[in-house]
Amino acid sequence: MATYEEKHLTDINKELYKRNRELAVKNKTLSLLRELYQISILTLEPAALSKRIVSTIQLALGFELVGIYTYQAAHDALEPLSFASSQNFSDARISLHCNFDNIAIEHTINSSFFKPIVRDQHTGHTSHLCEIWDKEIDKETLQKLQDQSHIVTTLVFPLSIEERVLGVIVLCLNREYDSLDEFEKEAITSFINVIAVALDKSILYQQIQAANLKLKELDKQKTEFVSIASHQLRSPLTAIKGYSSMMLEGTYGELGEKIKQPIQNIYDSSQRLVTIIEDFLNITRIELGRMKYEFVTLNFKELAEKVVNDQQSAAKQKGVVLNYHAEGGKYTINADPGKINQVISNLIDNAIKYTPAGAVDVTVNDGKGVVRLAVKDSGVGIPAEVMSKLFEKFVRADDAGKINYAGTGLGLYVAKQMVEAHKGKIWAESEGAGKGSTFIVELPAKKG
Amino acid sequence: MTILDQIATQIIKEQELIIGPVAWEEAKRVPGIHVSDERKEDVIVENGDKKEVVNKLVHQYDRLFGRASLEVCKSAVSNIIVSMPPSEVPSSLM
Numbered sequence: 001m002a003t004y005e006e007k008h009l010t011d012i013n014k015e016l017y018k019r020n021r022e023l024a025v026k027n028k029t030l031s032l033l034r035e036l037y038q039i040s041i042l043t044l045e046p047a048a049l050s051k052r053i054v055s056t057i058q059l060a061l062g063f064e065l066v067g068i069y070t071y072q073a074a075h076d077a078l079e080p081l082s083f084a085s086s087q088n089f090s091d092a093r094i095s096l097h098c099n100f101d102n103i104a105i106e107h108t109i110n111s112s113f114f115k116p117i118v119r120d121q122h123t124g125h126t127s128h129l130c131e132i133w134d135k136e137i138d139k140e141t142l143q144k145l146q147d148q149s150h151i152v153t154t155l156v157f158p159l160s161i162e163e164r165v166l167g168v169i170v171l172c173l174n175r176e177y178d179s180l181d182e183f184e185k186e187a188i189t190s191f192i193n194v195i196a197v198a199l200d201k202s203i204l205y206q207q208i209q210a211a212n213l214k215l216k217e218l219d220k221q222k223t224e225f226v227s228i229a230s231h232q233l234r235s236p237l238t239a240i241k242g243y244s245s246m247m248l249e250g251t252y253g254e255l256g257e258k259i260k261q262p263i264q265n266i267y268d269s270s271q272r273l274v275t276i277i278e279d280f281l282n283i284t285r286i287e288l289g290r291m292k293y294e295f296v297t298l299n300f301k302e303l304a305e306k307v308v309n310d311q312q313s314a315a316k317q318k319g320v321v322l323n324y325h326a327e328g329g330k331y332t333i334n335a336d337p338g339k340i341n342q343v344i345s346n347l348i349d350n351a352i353k354y355t356p357a358g359a360v361d362v363t364v365n366d367g368k369g370v371v372r373l374a375v376k377d378s379g380v381g382i383p384a385e386v387m388s389k390l391f392e393k394f395v396r397a398d399d400a401g402k403i404n405y406a407g408t409g410l411g412l413y414v415a416k417q418m419v420e421a422h423k424g425k426i427w428a429e430s431e432g433a434g435k436g437s438t439f440i441v442e443l444p445a446k447k448g
Numbered sequence: 449m450t451i452l453d454q455i456a457t458q459i460i461k462e463q464e465l466i467i468g469p470v471a472w473e474e475a476k477r478v479p480g481i482h483v484s485d486e487r488k489e490d491v492i493v494e495n496g497d498k499k500e501v502v503n504k505l506v507h508q509y510d511r512l513f514g515r516a517s518l519e520v521c522k523s524a525v526s527n528i529i530v531s532m533p534p535s536e537v538p539s540s541l542m
């Protein structure tokens with residue numbers, strides 16, 4: 001016979017067991033929630049997210065079937081997203097050829113079972129599978145499926161955010177709901193909200209992705225349009241430029257002094273437009289991946305010197321001194337001469353344009369496996385806030401517009417793309433507005 | 449592993465979540481329960497009346513920890529016994 005002390009100890013033991021069980025229940029619930037939370041953070045795509053969620057819940061709680069549907073309000077339909085089932089359920093489904101993975105549940109508002117779930121966000125429960133798929137699958141098959149997989153209760157919870165129903169989760173159990181233990185009940189009520197938030201986030205992600213794709217497509221169409229439009233503009237412009245040049249050269253007879261300046265203006269403007277259109281065409285070629293490079297072995301120093309010589313008259317006209325300095329070295333590179341010429345021309349042209357008075361110094365050197373060109377001016381300089389986006393499209397310093405109205409802000413972007421296509425680097429240095437700037441290009445020297 | 453071996457293993461594992469390693473110690477005291485490796489959860493219900501051995505295992509926990517432990521045992525194996533003929537289910541789990 002148990003003594004009073006022994007009985008007392010047994011009572012303490014039982015009480016401790018109850019407390020431990022409560023803790024174990026909470027522990028298991030928290031572990032499951034943590035797992036679901038991790039899934040929701042790491043998985044963005046709705047189908048992948050729901051697949052991992054249903055598998056985790058099915059494994060943790062041993063339900064016969066766990067399924068997630070999304071609610072399409074426009075069609076009043078529940079679209080299947082993912083299912084996970086027990087071996088029992090899978091076997092029964094295969095033997096009965098019962099497939100509802102791709103079947104939407106339509107007209108929920110007309111369904112006495114789904115209407116309170118979708119409209120009023122109530123929980124639905126039934127002991128008959130045919131209440132769920134009453135129109136989609138025949139009753140006899142559903143009854144056999146229910147019997148063979150031992151489903152006793154089916155619970156359907158709305159997944160909603162701020163009274164907006166995103167979908168439902170279907171849980172098929174082999175027991176009555178009341179026979180679930182505390183862990184199972186607590187876990188179910190806890191994970192519904194986690195799933196709703198995760199689903200909401202993943203649906204938003206999907207919508208953003210779709211919008212992004214659409215934008216990319218529109219951007220591509222825009223680029224194509226600019227390309228076509230630019231090509232169409234170039235032909236008449238070439239004619240305007242050519243004829244005005246011929247008129248200035250006297251091909252059609254000597255021009256009177258009164259008409260000479262307007263024709264010169266036509267020629268200068270058409271030249272500026274040709275440059276702008278060429279920039280646009282380069283951009284479209286780059287963005288459509290159609291820019292072609294013809295690499296040959298060339299001497300970088302000779303090329304740079306030629307460009308400097310070509311720009312001397314423009315510098316003189318502007319009253320800017322253009323200096324050139326080259327250090328010793330081989331200067332052999334593998335490059336597309338036309339593209340590198342364009343890059344150097346652009347940098348020197350910019351330096352002359354943005355230097356109201358003073359000097360532009362061009363220096364080249366060869367060493368440490370690279371050839372280097374530096375174009376230093378004493379011009380308007382580059383404010384710190386512009387520096388970081390200087391090589392982006394349509395970026396110009398505020399002061400730049402006051403000095404060079406015709407600039408498009410595309411030249412440096414094109415130059416950067418061309419330099420990078422040669423596996424080189426381009427960057428700018430400036431101590432700020434009014435303090436001049438230096439543009440540097442480095443290209444890999446040819447080995448051997 | 450027979451279905452009754454699985455039931456015994458599942459019961460001990462579920463009790464372990466609540467009372468820790470004591471669950472394994474108590475299981476080893478039950479005649480007919482053979483635990484060869486706790487880490488591998490290798491439990492064998494020895495031949496003879498296997499149902500009765502499982503009943504004794506359930507009773508062992510019930511005797512020490514009361515009715516709550518019985519509910520834990522039933523809940524732990526509910527997914528297994530649902531597909532068993534009632535005559536094969538140990539009476540303590542009905």
